[in-house]
Amino acid sequence: MKRWVQAGLLGAGLSGVACGSSSGADLGDGASGGSGGSVSQTELEIVISATDANFPHQDQLASQTPSHIRAGVRSLQLEDDRGELFTLFESQTAVQVSYDDGASMILTALAPETVRPGHFVKARLVQDWSRFDIQAVLHDGNQALQGTLNILQITSDGVSLDGESFDSGDFVDQWSGGGGQQEFSGVLPIPDESHTAGASAFLEEGTWAVYFPVDLTLSEGQVGRLEFRANLDHAFRWTDEDRAGYAAQTYDFAPPLSYETVSQFGANRFDVVVR
Structure with missing residues (x-):
């Protein structure tokens, strides 16, 4: 396995790392998708789920749906x-969730007496x-090699994952495909704040919080x-x-110096469904 070490080279547009462009809407009862099954009659389940249903992008960027x-x-x-x-939910260490299409996970369940009544206007998500995975083309000399790039981006300080310790901005990318396996790692500083049409993210004392x-x-x-x-x-x-x-609608990169600039790798939006 080849291993490259680099600093801040995986695109300058990663400011939306944790959630990308997000927005929220109360879809009410009967919204499609979600975790399925019966709804609790004794607790309030707090669920994170995901869909890759068609989303109306307007930015004309090249894109693909990650896996x-x-x-x-x-x-x-x-x-x-x-x-x-x-x-709603808090843990000393981050809990892994899946954002694959159809995935659903109950983070926790609240007893009725612990639910605070009221009208809520904003959500705050801490994602470490x-x-x-994305499909990509690795350019190595005169070769254009097809394969899969597994991207790990750390957004908060003090993260323990895969038996290693990381801080905000650390990244590890693993290539598998033509040319065998290679690893690229380094530091890409996370901005103090980032704003999209529907979300704002802030680095709060080493914690990446998305609103x-x-x-x-x-x-x-x-x-x-x-x-x-x-x-x-x-x-x-x-x-x-x-x-x-380089080809259109193909993510091309030539480490350690040349990467096509990434503008988003996170959820397009979050919808809030209560039922």
Whole structure:
């Protein structure tokens, strides 16, 4: 296995690392998708799920839908219209969730007496890392090699994963395909803040926190399911470069110096479903 070490070379447009462009909407009862099965009548289940249903992208960027998408979620909170936070889920270490199409995971279940009633206008998600596969072309000399690039991006400090310790900005990319296996690792500094049309993310004392709008009312003693559904349709997005041997709608890279600039690799939006 070849191993390259580099610093900050995997695209300058990774500011939306944890969630990309996100937005929230209360879809009400009967929304499609989600975790399926019966809804709890005794607790309020807090669920993260995912879909790759068609999303209307407007940016004209090259794109593909990643696969084997995993992320480390450490906390999930709601902010009410008075600015007070209600913690739905919190863990000392991040819990792995899947953002593959149809995936669903119950983070926790709240007893009715612990549910804070009110109108909530914002969600806060702490996500410590993201990992996923994309199809790519590795340019090595005169060769253009097809394969899979597994991308791991760390967004918060103090992360323990795969028996190793990481801090915000660390990344490890593993190539498998033509030319065998190679590993590229280094540091890509995470910006102090990042904004998209529907989300704002901030590095808060080493913690990457993403805020997105919701319009949600919880009643006293609420039971059932509160689901945060991520859309990942063509959510890995980049700018094609006009270089010899590079192809349109193909993610091309030539380590250690040349990568097509990534603009997004996270959820297009989050929808909030209560039922």
